[in-house]
């Protein structure tokens with residue numbers, strides 16, 4: 484179990500993580516979601532003792548990760564698939580990790596087999612594709628057969644076959660009773676991967692709930708509106724408290740009924756070419772939930 488309590492990280496004037504509290508439990512895949520720059524990587528690095536928190540605490544199975552000398556037996560992680568010595572072979576890389584953690588040598592062959600890299604074991608990592616490096620990173624994480632696994636954007640750069648394989652692997656690891664914590668900035672990636680979600684924005688907790696609970700938010704209907712006067716109508720609807728974002732030719736509106744939108748358009752002589760309702764996707768629910776933090780980043784930090 485990973486327990487994060489009041490975790491804060493400041494870099495100079497930037498607060499990357501702010502008073503974050505959540506728990507990641509075993510036996511399920513927990514997705515760690517947030518827009519770019521939300522503070523996911525910083526949080527994962529603090530869990531792994533790679534960054535010192537400015538405030539708060541984080542423990543893995545009751546102790547700070549740094550207090551465990553043979554760390555790979557407790558927590559396996561993949562933070563950056565490129566962070567490997569390109570001149571080494573896959574087998575040499577894993578053997579060095581195994582030696583450092585006093586893990587039996589046969590585990591190297593086992594994890595290579597598990598991730599489908601047996602054939603490539605004697606090749607230099609420098610010649611690996613991103614997908615192969617991701618597989619090697621996952622092999623490193625599995626090497627110590629740890630109860631807790633942490634992956635930062637593990638689906639990045641994988642082809643559809645690779646994505647399916649990773650999803651099935653995560654599900655199996657969770658079914659074995661392990662804690663599996665996986666970050667992503669895309670709801671679509673987590674939709675078929677995670678059981679539980681921790682959502683952050685601007686370094687702060689926005690939601691910690693099951694995918695089913697999150698889906699209930701998605702059940703809120705949105706109204707699709709087509710008009711040649713999109714900027715004007717957007718302003719009018721926002722003034723009535725609606726949230727509006729462009730989706731191709733149409734505006735997706737939440738917070739107002741189709742009837743009310745039609746009335747507002749009529750009152751201001753705004754022509755409507757399209758007006759329909761639909762259930763929001765999980766992606767929309769996520770975007771709506773994190774919209775404020777994205778705007779903040781776009782305006783103030785980038």
Ligand SMILES: Nc1ncnc2c1ncn2[C@@H]1O[C@H](COP(=O)(O)OP(=O)(O)OP(=O)(O)O)[C@@H](O)[C@H]1O
Nearest residue numbers: 494497499517518519520521522523524525526668
């Ligand atoms: N070493 C650092 N020095 C200064 N600022 C940093 C440092 N590391 C991260 N930040 C800032 O902290 C914030 C959170 O960054 P972080 O990389 O943790 O976000 P993230 O959610 O992982 O984003 P992404 O999906 O883009 O990787 C950002 O505003 C970033 O610019």
